[in-house]
Amino acid sequence: MAGAGPRERKGAKQRTAAEERPVARVLVDVPLPVHLDRPFDYLVPDRLDADAVPGCRVRVRFRGKLVDGYLLERVDTSDFQGRLSWVERVPSPEPVLTPSLLEMARAVADRYGGMLADVVRLAVPPRHAGAEKSAPTDPGPPPERPAADGWARYRHGSSFVDAVHEGRAARAVWQALPGEDWPERLAEAVAVAASAGRGALVVVPDHRDLQRLHAACARLLGESGVVALAAELAPAERYRRWLAVLRGAVRVVVGTRAAMFAPVHHLGLAVVWDDGDELHNYPQVPYPHARDVLTLRAHAAGAALVVGGFARTAEAALLVESGYAHELVAPRADVRSAAPRVTAIGEDDSQLARDPAARAARLPSVAFQAARAALGAGAPVLVQVPRRGYVPALACGDCRERARCRRCAGPLALPGGGEGGAPKPAACRWCGATEAAFRCPNCGSRRLRAVAVGAGRTAEELGRAFTGVPVRTSGGGDVLATVPAGPALVVCTPGAEPVAEGGYGAALLLDGRTLLGRPELRAAETALRLWFAAAALVRPASEGGRVVVMAESSLQPVQALVRWDPAWYAALELAERAELGFPPARRVAAVDGTPDAVESLLDSADLPATAEVLGPVPLGEPDEDGVAERERLIVRVDRAEGRSLAAALHHAQAVRGARKATELQVRLDPPEML
Structure with a gap:
């Protein structure tokens, strides 16, 4: 990064670099091309020496603009041969990007072929100065270990709870019994981890599940012993709660997908409930899934892991089949009596x-x-x-042809809620135009029938x-x-x-x-x-x-x-996915872009040996010449080479970005493919 040297140039206020480790490696918090996915070196002025600690937020000049960033580390020298710019400000000396959080962000970026800055943007919420003063810092004494008798209904359930208390890396796929009070069971498990002085993190799909789980945890741990994190919180309150976790004042975190990056101290238990729910997919790049992130975190921290639900996904079945996790299931007699x-x-x-x-x-x-x-x-x-x-889809009452709007060809529906309780006339779901005199273009009938209610x-x-x-x-x-x-x-x-x-x-x-x-x-x-x-x-x-x-x-x-046998069906689903070559049996990447860009990426990418290339196929309708504006290319590899595929596609994008080539969208295991 070009800029001023240790002394400011003539006409500017003179600054002196810090005596020890004057070079700061900064991760700038701005959207960048893939080839710039790296930290940049800056000089730390002596006036900011004490505040510029690893992990803190900083303000630096990047491409002529003052932008936010995170100070990753301080070193003695820089490999950059030109003049280094200065760290302009340290908004707060709070080390929000801890080494463990940075390591986890890098692991997630590597898994999905994404950029580190994008993951950090998801992991660290925006700063609010007032919250830094009000966030608690004292964790208080650990709670007493609860009885957790409800886990005894499951084979190896009691042994799993003991392993959580002892800090062992027990991994389980939990099939909850019908009618199970699952928030109470999970509250018992996290209280067991907290009683041993360890942290716990539970991610659920939506706010209704979060309210039930938070109430169950508060009954065992007290209101101050658990914090709920969700994207719906006001920014200041979310940051205040997040800081309480960062400072170790709260050992147990429950939340929706926004909480999967919560900086829990001494993580002893990670739980994802109902992992098949689409709400666990984060809708921002690099599109991480809560189950995968918590699995990475539990593995890195040597913590226990629970993937639970009333049903079972193919991904959870793979954890069991591979031996990475064990089942927590009740005997069949107990399942039949509860169902x-x-x-x-x-x-x-x-x-x-x-x-x-x-x-x-x-x-x-x-x-x-x-x-x-x-x-x-x-x-x-x-x-x-x-x-x-009301009636979201209509068809001709005689020939069964789908009923469509005469103006825009959109689907017709009955919105309901008419005067006196009677339904309103059919209307288009796209343009909203009322169709009071429908006539089928296929057979001429005026009759309508409900395709769906x-x-x-x-x-x-x-x-x-x-x-x-x-x-x-x-x-x-x-x-x-x-x-x-x-x-x-x-x-x-x-x-x-x-x-x-x-x-x-x-x-x-x-x-x-x-x-x-x-x-x-x-x-x-x-x-x-x-x-x-x-x-x-x-x-x-x-x-x-x-x-x-x-x-x-x-x-x-x-x-x-x-x-009532979800495990049986999950095993069948996994076997079918393996036969078809789809996730989770194999890792799949979808590359979307213009035809020339897709072809260029394929030519420059050093794909793994097991890579199988499918397509490209057009996205949307082709033009008069039969060429689509955008295409999709599918690349799939053996699961063991998933990280190699992510790295190869990331490097290929970096090479293209350095040449100012058209950018592509690359997604690993995209959920819409399934």
């Missing part, structure tokens, strides 16, 4: 109940009877509907089928956290199921074909995870709990639900 009775019903019209109102609500006889029995016993009934809205329409129809029963909805922008005991119908979209006091008497999982038929390879795994999450809220079969899923019973995901 509700599950019945699978096909979605053909012959299965519908004879009751006209029940037919309108698309309820098979078995589902109608299960709901009526649960309501009669004074218990709420959960109804899971895959789609939001949303949660709003389902709630309306169920209200007619079960007169006098209150109907509650949960989904979209209005998600319920809990519902009280008592007869009620709770209609929700997948993932928005509220917890019922005393458990649900029945759960009706409608339109299974919609979840299973999504155009992605992970559709069946996701559908099963959502079904297990809903079914786990239902009372055991011994207490009358019923689950009715509208899907063909011969399908493997449905069989896994009926048998």
